[in-house]
Every structure is written in structure tokens, then in C-alpha cells.
Amino acid sequence: MRNKGFTVWFTGLSGSGKSTLAKLLSEELTRRDVLSEVLDGDEIRKWLTKGLGFSRADRMENLYRIAFVAGMISRVGGVAVTAAIPPYREAREKARKEIQNFVEVYVKCPIEVCIQRDPKGLYVKALRGEIQNFTGVSDPYEEPSDPEIIVQSSMQSPQESSRFIIQKLEELGYLSPPHQTPK
Amino acid sequence: MRNKGFTVWFTGLSGSGKSTLAKLLSEELTRRDVLSEVLDGDEIRKWLTKGLGFSRADRMENLYRIAFVAGMISRVGGVAVTAAIPPYREAREKARKEIQNFVEVYVKCPIEVCIQRDPKGLYVKALRGEIQNFTGVSDPYEEPSDPEIIVQSSMQSPQESSRFIIQKLEELGYLSPPHQTPK
Secondary structure, three states: OOOOOEEEEEEOOOOOOHHHHHHHHHHHHHHOOOOEEEEOHHHHHHHOOOOOOOOHHHHHHHHHHHHHHHHHHHHOOOEEEEOOOOOOHHHHHHHHHHOOOEEEEEEEOOHHHHHHHOOOOHHHHHHOOOOOOOEOOOEOOOOOOOOOEEEEOOOOOHHHHHHHHHHHHHHOOOOOOOOOOOO | OOOOOEEEEEEOOOOOOHHHHHHHHHHHHHHOOOOEEEEOHHHHHHHOOOOOOOOHHHHHHHHHHHHHHHHHHHHOOOEEEEOOOOOOHHHHHHHHHHOOOEEEEEEEOOHHHHHHHOOOOHHHHHHOOOOOOOEOOOEOOOOOOOOOEEEEOOOOOHHHHHHHHHHHHHHOOOOOOOOOOOO
């Protein structure tokens, strides 16, 4: 039977844990023999959206391109996992309309925790004013209004969040439970 | 059984019949229940490569983006059908390296025939000098050195070319012959 294609669209602040969860999800999909592609923000900016900046218009364009590609991957039966920061509700809603089988995962995490983690040292620069238009600091982050899945990444380990996401994808009918190997 | 993903990369002059053949191929794939996406030049320029022009550098960038997306589609088990004009051998060879299961289809057609057909009225403008960097007129078209499939679109109907391409894809092991319906 052919796998049903879908898109898992992570959203959340920088440092909330989106990339880590995208990686864990992709690894679990591989273990289940489900083919997926991770559309990571940095990778996409290198390939598809070179030259775009971080203004609202450029960020919208960046998200539209990710949605365009994720839509294709879903339609041919693959799984697209996107882990760019999609700060604007408008862009996410447009993506939802264009992509069949769209699963929005909100990685919820207080900004204070993200600032403490600051894995790329970006918050410290943004707070000093060295980076403009930084989501959560000098650019708004619009919380999703009705995501399919919410994980609280400050209250559970990435592995716990990942198991929860997989379980939800099974409940939503996008993934079958893994085959039991006979003992 | 899961379908093996692959990319059919049409190349040929403007007016050689690439888009028509891409459409016929996509329709036949749909009849065979094989999921595919057509990466049409105009569509791609509207979505993924907005703002790029027709200089050599911009055309290369355009082709790299198409290759990037076609590679993803192939890897998740889908079929990518590209029908942009890829005039430069260097770009096609790079695409071949990055995409697994790459099938280059050269739609061979004398430029005189393409000029006569001129479906979009582009040759007349290019010959008048109203369009710069037009492939075959004011920009080179580099013939493929070793394409998997060659069709002579000035010597056979699109339907004949299409049947030939399908047959070759079966011989190459990318497509199974269609199921015989019992009489």
C-alpha cells in the first residue's frame, strides 16, 4: 500500500527545539521505512531563497517557497518536515490551504527559556540590537490559533515530545503503528 | 510495493515540444497510478525563482533550484518531470549528479522547425532583437552528450514520442508495464 503523503509544519520561536524535533521525527520515519525530506530553514535559504532577507515580505516569500515544495512532496506520497521559523499566522494559513494533509506542530516554549538556551547565540545579538527583525525580540511571533499538535518543549525532553508527535500522527491516521516483530 | 522515484529531465530548444511531452508523460503516469509533479519552467519562475533573469548565472541558479526540488521528489518515491529549457550542459551534469535515478530526454528538433512553430511568438521577437539571451538565437544551446532517451519531435507525433519515452522508462526499469485487464 502506498504511503499517504503529508507535511509536518513545525512552528515556534528560535531555540524552542524545532530543528531537534524535526531531526528526531525524520529519524523515526526512516526507521518506519517512510520516506521524508526535512526542509530546514538554513538549507532552504541556501538553495531556494538565496538573496532573500528578513523583512516581512521576504520572510513571507521564503515561507511560500517552502510551502510550494512541501506541497509537491506531500502530493507524490512523501513526508515533508519543515523546521523554518514561520512567524506569521497569515503565511501558515496560506500554507495550510495549499498543502494537502497539513499538520501544524506548535513547539511552545517561554521566550525566557529560549533566551537562556540561545543555541546559536542569536538572542544575545538581537537583544543588543545587532540583529534586526528578530522573531520574538524585534519582530512579532504570532502564536498558531489551532495547531494539530502542541508540545511544551520546556517541560519535557525532546524524546518525550517526539514520541508524543508520533503518537498524534498515528491517531490522525497519517502513520500506522510500527509492525510488531514476532518474539 | 513502493514506486521507485525518478526524474525525467526534458531538454531541447524552445518549441521543440518539451512541455507537450511532459504533459503527455504526466497523464500516462497518472493513468498508471504513479504520482508525479511537473516542474514547468514558467511555474517555477513564478514560485521558486521570482526575480531571476535570463543571464547565464541566473539561468544556472534557476536550474539548480529545479534540480534541488526534483531531487527531493525523487527521493521520497515520486516522479519529477521537468520541462524548463536547460541550455547548459554544465547545469544538466550537475543535476544528474544530485538526483538519483536521473533520465535525460533530449527532444531533438531542428531550429528551423522550432522557428516555424514558434508557439509563444518568442522566436520572432528574439530574431528582431527584442528578447536578449534567447536560447538558440542569441544564447547557446549545448546539446546533451549522452542522454538516456532521444526523441526526434520533427519526425514523429507527440503521441509516438510519448509512447517511445514510456517504453524506454519500462526498459530502464523505472516503470512496470501496465497491468493487463482480464478479458
